[in-house]
Amino acid sequence: MAANFAANSRYVFTGTRTWTTPDGTPIAYLDRRLVPHPEALAGIAWRTVAAGDRLDSVAAAALGDPELSWRVADANRAMLPRDLTAVPGTVLRIALAEGIPGAPHV
Structure with missing residues (x-):
């Protein structure tokens, strides 16, 4: 899954992952965004x-x-x-x- 965020979003460069439930249903979610120093x-x-x-x-x-x-x-x-x-x-x-x-x- 590719997330589509606006260019001014804090999440524009945040990756995505997929978790698969026990019944095989894929659920997409965002990686954590670590706040920079x-x-x-x-x-x-x-x-x-x-x-x-x-x-x-x-x-x-x-x-x-x-x-x-x-x-x-x-x-x-x-x-x-x-x-x-x-x-x-x-x-x-x-x-x-x-x-x-x-x-x-x-």
């Missing part, structure tokens, strides 16, 4: 959270696509992504997706 991601900018910001609005402003909010979460080691925008004034690192080279010092 933020230090391994090429940083491209910093963004200060403003009152009323949501992670999707931060991603839209910084990356041009609200569906790339997962990249902001990955770059900031977020266990609960909603916490990233809970406090105005928090500075968030904006980074490229894993495997895309850039300026890692940002």
